Amino acid sequence: MNILVLCTGNSARSILLEAILADLGYNSFSAGSRPAGQVHPVALETLERHGITPKHPRSKSWDEFAIPDAPEMDLVITVCGNAAGETCPVWPAKDGVVPLRTHWGVEDPAAASPKDQPGAFETAFQVLRRRALAFDALDDKRDRRALAAIGTLP
DSSP: OEEEEESOOOHHHHHHHHHHHHTTTTTTEESSSSSSSSSOOHHHHHHHEEEOOOOOOOOOOOGGSTTTTTTSEEEEOOOSSSSGOOOOOOOOOOOBOOOOEOOOOOOGGGOOOOOTTTHHHHHHHHHHHHHHHHHHOOOOOTOOOHHHTTTOOO
């Protein structure tokens, strides 16, 4: 199953969930509608603290996944939060195919003050891991209601 995790900056939350899903055995990717250009160092520290080593993490544009040779996505998960009026990207159809989409919003830990970032990243990680584990436990990973319910898990 190909899973694309989208956020605006692709430096924190989407990187965390991409790595968590990969650690669970999924073919996961992440991207942003306006990529920050670098992965937040506290995101990498948080993953490492939990024994997860992301494969070649980098902040990238979702345009990379819209080209003809890009992998076709089965599921697109947006992780943007509601703070500061953040707008989530909307994944368009590729070659007329619209993948299943769901929203698992998490507030941006990178927006926390530098002294609060370690705790904010840990909170985001824990929420995203709970949701990824709930997804992994689903019998039907295309169940829209179940996917939406996962997005409400604290």
